[in-house]
Every structure is written in structure tokens, then in C-alpha cells.
Amino acid sequence: MKIKKEVIYFLLxxxxxxxxxxGISFKIKPTEPVINFFQEINSLKKGSFIVVTISFDPSTKAELLPMLDALTYHLFKNDIIPVYMNPLNANVTNLGYLSIKKIARKMKKKENSDYYYLGFVPGDKSALQDMGEDFYSVYKKTFDGKDLENFNIFKNIQKISDFSLLIDLADGNSTLDLLTYINTKYGVPMASGVTAVMASEYYPYLNSGQLLGLLGGLRGAAEYETLLDMSAKARRGMSAQTFAHILIFILIIIGNYEYFKGKRHGNN
Amino acid sequence: MKELIALLIVLIGGVIMTLQYFLNIPVLDLIYKNVLDWSIVISTFALLLAIRSLLARQFQDLKFKKVKSIFPLTTIISFFTVVILGLIFGIGEKTPVDFIYQNIQVPLQATVFSLLAFYISSAAYRAFRAKNFSSTVLLISGSIVIIGRIPLGDFIAKITTLHINGSVISLIDFPAWTKWILNVPNVGIKRAFIFGITLGIISTSLKVIFGIERGWLK
Amino acid sequence: MFNNAYIFADSNGIIKSGRGESLLFFIFVLILFTLSYLLKIKHLPTRKLSGIEAIEEAIGRSTEMGSPILYVAGLKPVPAVSAIAGINVLGKIAEVAANYGTPIISPHNNSITMISAREEIKSGFLRAGNPELINSSKIFYITDSQFPYAASINSLTNEVKPGAIFYMGTFYAESLILTEHGQSTGAIQIAGTDSVAQIPFFITSCDYLLMGEELFTASAYIKKDLNSLKGVLMQDIAKIGIILYIIIRLLSKNL
Incomplete structure (x- = not known):
């Protein structure tokens, strides 16, 4: 008997x-790429100026927004000054901005002094490359319209390579683009958080040391929350993912049982 | 003549951009920066072209397809509503555009992404079968990663841990096996692909620069 | 002996800092490329690319069913090389489709790629001597947003019931959403991608797949002209060179 697609979907x-x-939750054991990511943030000095590129669509917010929230919490906790931007995805502007603002309010951090949000600019990869040559040819103002030249902290910034670290949160290939156009070309250290579907793509770069750390999908976000000793969206979501994985595992066993049963009866 | 000019632009542009990447010559960097600025301008105009195509198709659908006219009508109304509201009230926090974005666009897009879970389950059920040696390898490695990435894997590793002569060994350690699969065979195969793809990209680019490949020149 | 990085390490020199090794690699590839074009080669045998061979079969079946064919471009727009390679394959698809008199529908997420596709389809139909079948309105832009693009294509697949679907270019997490849905409609699916992480998904749901570099060599394979194939020869020799380099590095480290 073959299980119908509809039955599989309903069970899932x-x-x-x-x-x-x-509200079932499990203990998550952090893995090496996430521990490295966490330690990289911890190794930054107080007041370090870093870039966080938000390169995901609202579609993948279930996996990537918990990462952004946990990362923002970690950066604020360590008094690191992040500059958020989304040059590769216009759709995420408000989602990212409001999510960061919410955490900032809770942790009493001020926009345009404890963190900056620059938003979207057109130009895709050309904009990325341009930031490597002259940061202000791409961004001149913050998302809320304040001139960057009025902020003292930006006086030391000419190119993107003047920032201490670049973190990309992505659902597509933007981490690879940033590795090619920013990390390799201008030598900015990089770490990344990506969807589970894309995570395996980045292991070669993790292995070569080009990526200092990697958060892979909801599991990566949950591990990061564990390291931060917080129980937020990702850890709650991991319970659903755990049971979904178990169901898929059972389905694979049933599929193989059917296959071999069919083969024995000679109808395959 | 038109073709020759296009080929010359590509040849000169390609050579300059290649040299700029490797060589420390200020004038090349200046040209590169200018080209990047042009690209940003062009990509902005490309957006206008996209809007024209989108609206033209929707109006055409509305005109010729009476049955499903709800779809093009929704697109057209949504498009103009968001543009007009955005122009009047802006796009910041607590604006009408933000309300539409948070309460319509974000949930709709997240719903489409969530379909992936359903498709993965049906694809895994159908495709992960031990039909031959290669598919058996795929089946075993896939199953290990499925369990190794969830807390159940950690739990199994913990209950099958043995302490022998002071050393700790786990008999069924899915997370450790997952780590090995991701770090060794996965990275090896990916690197092989990366080499092949990179050479393919270089070869195609050189063929375009030197005018051997003219498929793009229409 | 094998660490060339220090040769070019001077950032004040003519070569930009940290780009010495990649320059060396580029020169190596450029030499091979030039040599492959200078050598007087009369014939270059190629292995069969089943993904390309199946184009005719897929379009033929689509024609028998009286269905159109669907060409889905990847998310990376022209001038990305994967998009250009995809458009080259589209030329072949258009030519075969024109011969059979089968219409092509092609939704896009980028207007520049859309225009390239339009031109390629137009010239494919012209080459086949069927210009009256050209319908530019069927090559259109939907959205540049990843999942709305996927949702629109799935809705289009439901609506037009294509007999064959071609996916060419760079795809991300939307690949399985597209191909599983396409598979459920019974269409023959042929994909070509350089997205390594998506290859397992395409293998699962598609009938044929051009993996990685196969997408880039497809154009030369289709044309079968010696000039295009020489580029492929260069790629193969360069790969042998890389393998030898890895072996030598390994041995020099272990000995």
C-alpha cells in the first residue's frame, strides 16, 4: 500500500x-560552527563597530528572524555597535528594522548611537563592491534619514574593510557573494547565518577559515540561543522540527519496506 | 557595425575589469568605481522596466481572461495601493504600508516557504530508496543527518555512551557521524563542484570577452 | 616551494595584496585557454549530456499533449554567467519548440534576464523559420522576490499544465517547491544549475539534470562547433592540473 501525499502532509x-x-522543548547541544560564531562575537572588544547584512526575504523569517534576534541581543549585551543594512533584499527592511528596534527598546539601546540601521540601496552586487571602494558612495544616510557624516563613529570609516566584522544572515547566495566581493577582495572577516537548506553549501568556506562561524537553520539559531542561555523562538521551534525529522525518518523506512515488498512480488 | 561596437565594449571592459582586480593601478580603480556607479543606475532603471512588464501582463490578463480576473485585479489594486500609501504616508513604523507588509506580505511569503517542509517529506518518502549502491549511500547518509541534527540524536548518543579505561565512547553517535558527513564527504564533493563551476565560469567569461561566445549578442 | 603567496605579498607592489595566488591561477587558466585555441585540433569528442539530449523528447511529448512548455530562469540575473548559460540553452529549446510549433511561456524575476530571454526565443524561432509563432507577451516579469516568484510559477503550472518544464540558472530554497509541484503535474522536468546545495532536490524531482559545470558546457555541446568546444577542453586540462597540484601538495606535506 502506498501512502498518499495528502496523508503525509496531514501527518506532518x-x-x-x-x-x-x-510547548514541548528539548535541550540542544551546540555544535562547533555555532560555538565558533559565538566566540567570535565574544572576542570583539566593547564598542567594536561591525556590519550585519540582513539578506533574507520575509518568507524565511521562521528560520532567520530568531537568528537576528539572538544576534542583536548578544551584540547589545556585549556593547558592540552594529550597523545593520539590507543592500541585497529590499523586502526585509521593515521586518528587520522593527525587530531590532523591539530588542533595543527592551535593552535600553538608542538608535543612531548604540546601533545604526541603513536599510536598502539598489545596485545588488555592484553596491557591495562599491562599499569596498567608498562606503559613502552607497550609504549616505541612515534608514530614518540622518546623515552619516554627522556621527563621530563614522569618521573612521572610509571603506567596508574598516569594520571589525561582517555578519550575513541569508536565505540565498548572498553569503557567497559577500565572501567573493568583500571577504576575499577587501579582507573583512566574516561569519554567517543561513537557512538549513543552504547550510551545507558553506561548509567548504567554514573549513577553509573564510567563514569564522556558521549558524545553520533553526537548529543553528536554537544552539545560539542555548549558548546565550535564552529560550526564545528557535528553541521552541526545534520541538516541531524534531518531530518532523522523526516522521520523515519513519516515512523513509516505510517507503523502503514498500519498495522491497513490491520488488519481492515482482511489480517494480 | 553595431555588433563590432558591442564586442569592443565587452573586450575593453572585460580586460580592464580583470586587470583592475589583480593590479595596483589607480586609474583602473577609478574606472571600476565609475562602472559600479553606472551599474547601480542601470539596475534602478531595470526596475521600471519590470514594473511596466508586470502591469502590462496583468492588464492583458484582465482584458482577455474573464474567469480568473480576480488574480490580475488583486495584483493591480495591491500595486497601486502600496505605491500611493507609501508616497503619502511613507514606509516607516506604524504607517499603512508597514501594516500591509507585517500583516499580509510577511505571513503570505512565510506560508509559501513553509510548503518546503511538506515537499521535503513527500520527496524523501519517494526518493530515499535503496535501489542501488549510490542510492543506498544517499539513504544511509541522509538518515544519519536527519537524526543527527535533532536532540534525539544527542539523546541516543548519551544513552549508548560507554566508559572504557577512562575514555568515553558513544556506540551510536549520530551527531558525530553527521559532523563527519558534513565536514568530509560533503566538503570534498562541494569543492570538486566549486572547481568545475569556477572553471566553467572563467571559460564562459573568457569566451564572451574574446567574442567566441556571441549568444548574448542579439 | 609551493607557497607562492609570499612572492606577491607586497601590498605596495604592482599586484594587489593577497591576490597573488589567484593571479597565478588565472594566468594558468589563460595560458591553457590560449593554447587550446592555438592548437590545430580537428575533432573533439564529447560525452553525452542526457539533459540536452532529452530536450527534443520533452518538447515532442509536450506537443503531443497539446501543452505549452515552461522555461523558468534562476534567481541570479544576467549578467551572471549561470543566467547567460541558461539563456544559451533556451536558444536550443526555442529552436526545437519552433520546429514543433509549441509555444514557450517564460516567467522572470529580473527584467534584464526577461529581455535576454525574449531575444533568445525570438532568434530561436527565426532560426527555425517560424517567426509567426513568436509571442513576446508570454515572456514576462513577475517579481524579484524569491518565494512569491515560486508561488506564481506553481500557480502558472496549475493554470497552463505545461508538458515540459525547464529550470536553468541559479536556484535556492525555492527549487524543491518548484520541482515537486511540477512533478505532481506530470510534466517532464529538465534542470540545469550551478547551485550545489540544490542539486539533491533537483535530482529527486526532475527527470534530467545538468549539474554544475555541465550547465556552462551545454552551450558548446549544443553548437558542437570546435571553437566553443575548445573552451571545454581547457576546463578539463585545468581540472587535471588542479588534481595534480592537490596530489603534489598532499605528498609534499606528508613526506
Missing amino acids: LLVIILPLIF
Whole structure:
């Protein structure tokens, strides 16, 4: 008997919804790429000026927004000054801005002094490369319209390579673009947080040391929350993901059982 | 003549951009910076072209397809509503555009992404079968990663841990096996692909620069 | 002996700091490229690319069903090399489709790629001597946003029920959403991508796949002209060179 697609989808829906309703949560053991990411942030001095590029669509907010929240919390906690921008995705502007603002309010951090939000600029990869040559040819103002030249902290910034670290949170290939156009070309240290589907793509760069750390999907975000000793969206979401993985594992076993049963009966 | 000019622009542009990447010559950097600025301007105009195409198609659909006219109508109304509201009230916090964005666009897009979970489950059920040696390798490695990435993997590793002569060994350690799969075979295969793809990109670029590949020249 | 980085390490020199090794690699590839074009080669055998061979079969089946064919461009726009390579394959698809008199529908996420696709389809139809079948309005822009693009394509697939779907270019997490849905409609699916992370998904749901560099060599394979194939020869020799370099580095480290 072959299981119908509709049945599979319904079972998956159940195993995702029920753990979320009952608030089941598990202990998550952090892995090396996440520990390295965490330690990289911890190794930054107080007042370090870093760039965080938000390169994801609202579609992938379930995986990447918990990462952005946890990262922002960590940066604010360590008194690091992040400059957020989304040069590769216009759609995420408000989502990222408001999410950061919410955390900033809670942690009593001020916009345009403890953190900066620059928003979107057109130009895609050309804009990235331009920032390597002259930062202000791409961004002149903050998202709320204040001139960057009026802020003292920007006086030391000419090119993107003047920032201490670049972190990309991405659902597409932007980490690879930033590795090519910013990390390799201008030598800015980089770490990244990506969706689970894209994570395996970046292991070669992790291995070569080009990426200092990597958060892979919801699991990566949950590990990061564990390291920060906070229980937020990602750790709650991991319970649903755990049961979904178990269901898929069971489906694979059933699929193989059917396959071999069919083969024995000679109808494959 | 038109073709020759286009080929010359590509040849000169390609050579300058290549040299600029490697060589420390200020004039090349200046040209490069100017080209980047042009690209930003062009990409902005490309957006206008996109809007024209989008609206033209939606109006055409509205004109010729009476049955499903709800879709083009929704697109057209949404487009103009967001543009007009954005122009009047801005796009910042607590504006009408922000309300539409947070309460319509974000949930709709997240819904489409969440479909991936459903498609992965049906694809895994259908495709992960031990049909031959290669698919068996895929099946085993895939199953290990599925369990190794969830807390159940850590739990199994913990309950199967043995302490022998002071050293700790886990008999069924899915997370450690996952780490090995991701760091060794996965990285090896990816690197091989990266080499091949990079050479393919260089070869295609050189063919375009030197005018051997003229498919783009229409 | 093998660490060349220090030769070019001077940032005040003519070569930019940290780019010495990549320059060396580029020169190596450029020499091979020039040599492959200088050598008087009369014939270059190629292995079969089943993804390209299947184009005719897929369009033929689509014609039998009376269905159009769908060409889906990847998310990276022209001038990305993957997009250009995809457009080159589209030329072949258009030519075959024109011969069969089958319409092509092609939604896009970038207006520049859309125009390139329009021109390529137009010249494909002209080459096949069927210019009256050209319908530019079927090559259109939807959105540059990843998942709305995927959703629109799935909706389009439901609406027009294509007999064959081609995915060419760079794809990300939307790949499985597109291909699983396409598979459920019974269309023959042929993909070509340089997105390594998406290859497992395409293998699972598509009938044929051009993996990685195969997408870039497809154009030369289609044309079968010696000049284009010489570039492929260069790629293969360069790969042998890289393999030898890795082996020598390994041995020199272990000995």
C-alpha cells in the first residue's frame, strides 16, 4: 500500500503543530560552527563597530528572524555597535528594522548611537563592491534619514574593510557573494547565518577559515540561543522540527519496506 | 557595425575589469568605481522596466481572461495601493504600508516557504530508496543527518555512551557521524563542484570577452 | 616551494595584496585557454549530456499533449554567467519548440534576464523559420522576490499544465517547491544549475539534470562547433592540473 501525499502532509502538519501547542522543548547541544560564531562575537572588544547584512526575504523569517534576534541581543549585551543594512533584499527592511528596534527598546539601546540601521540601496552586487571602494558612495544616510557624516563613529570609516566584522544572515547566495566581493577582495572577516537548506553549501568556506562561524537553520539559531542561555523562538521551534525529522525518518523506512515488498512480488 | 561596437565594449571592459582586480593601478580603480556607479543606475532603471512588464501582463490578463480576473485585479489594486500609501504616508513604523507588509506580505511569503517542509517529506518518502549502491549511500547518509541534527540524536548518543579505561565512547553517535558527513564527504564533493563551476565560469567569461561566445549578442 | 603567496605579498607592489595566488591561477587558466585555441585540433569528442539530449523528447511529448512548455530562469540575473548559460540553452529549446510549433511561456524575476530571454526565443524561432509563432507577451516579469516568484510559477503550472518544464540558472530554497509541484503535474522536468546545495532536490524531482559545470558546457555541446568546444577542453586540462597540484601538495606535506 502506498501512502498518499495528502496523508503525509496531514501527518506532518500534526507533528509540527502539536509540539508547538503543548510547548514541548528539548535541550540542544551546540555544535562547533555555532560555538565558533559565538566566540567570535565574544572576542570583539566593547564598542567594536561591525556590519550585519540582513539578506533574507520575509518568507524565511521562521528560520532567520530568531537568528537576528539572538544576534542583536548578544551584540547589545556585549556593547558592540552594529550597523545593520539590507543592500541585497529590499523586502526585509521593515521586518528587520522593527525587530531590532523591539530588542533595543527592551535593552535600553538608542538608535543612531548604540546601533545604526541603513536599510536598502539598489545596485545588488555592484553596491557591495562599491562599499569596498567608498562606503559613502552607497550609504549616505541612515534608514530614518540622518546623515552619516554627522556621527563621530563614522569618521573612521572610509571603506567596508574598516569594520571589525561582517555578519550575513541569508536565505540565498548572498553569503557567497559577500565572501567573493568583500571577504576575499577587501579582507573583512566574516561569519554567517543561513537557512538549513543552504547550510551545507558553506561548509567548504567554514573549513577553509573564510567563514569564522556558521549558524545553520533553526537548529543553528536554537544552539545560539542555548549558548546565550535564552529560550526564545528557535528553541521552541526545534520541538516541531524534531518531530518532523522523526516522521520523515519513519516515512523513509516505510517507503523502503514498500519498495522491497513490491520488488519481492515482482511489480517494480 | 553595431555588433563590432558591442564586442569592443565587452573586450575593453572585460580586460580592464580583470586587470583592475589583480593590479595596483589607480586609474583602473577609478574606472571600476565609475562602472559600479553606472551599474547601480542601470539596475534602478531595470526596475521600471519590470514594473511596466508586470502591469502590462496583468492588464492583458484582465482584458482577455474573464474567469480568473480576480488574480490580475488583486495584483493591480495591491500595486497601486502600496505605491500611493507609501508616497503619502511613507514606509516607516506604524504607517499603512508597514501594516500591509507585517500583516499580509510577511505571513503570505512565510506560508509559501513553509510548503518546503511538506515537499521535503513527500520527496524523501519517494526518493530515499535503496535501489542501488549510490542510492543506498544517499539513504544511509541522509538518515544519519536527519537524526543527527535533532536532540534525539544527542539523546541516543548519551544513552549508548560507554566508559572504557577512562575514555568515553558513544556506540551510536549520530551527531558525530553527521559532523563527519558534513565536514568530509560533503566538503570534498562541494569543492570538486566549486572547481568545475569556477572553471566553467572563467571559460564562459573568457569566451564572451574574446567574442567566441556571441549568444548574448542579439 | 609551493607557497607562492609570499612572492606577491607586497601590498605596495604592482599586484594587489593577497591576490597573488589567484593571479597565478588565472594566468594558468589563460595560458591553457590560449593554447587550446592555438592548437590545430580537428575533432573533439564529447560525452553525452542526457539533459540536452532529452530536450527534443520533452518538447515532442509536450506537443503531443497539446501543452505549452515552461522555461523558468534562476534567481541570479544576467549578467551572471549561470543566467547567460541558461539563456544559451533556451536558444536550443526555442529552436526545437519552433520546429514543433509549441509555444514557450517564460516567467522572470529580473527584467534584464526577461529581455535576454525574449531575444533568445525570438532568434530561436527565426532560426527555425517560424517567426509567426513568436509571442513576446508570454515572456514576462513577475517579481524579484524569491518565494512569491515560486508561488506564481506553481500557480502558472496549475493554470497552463505545461508538458515540459525547464529550470536553468541559479536556484535556492525555492527549487524543491518548484520541482515537486511540477512533478505532481506530470510534466517532464529538465534542470540545469550551478547551485550545489540544490542539486539533491533537483535530482529527486526532475527527470534530467545538468549539474554544475555541465550547465556552462551545454552551450558548446549544443553548437558542437570546435571553437566553443575548445573552451571545454581547457576546463578539463585545468581540472587535471588542479588534481595534480592537490596530489603534489598532499605528498609534499606528508613526506
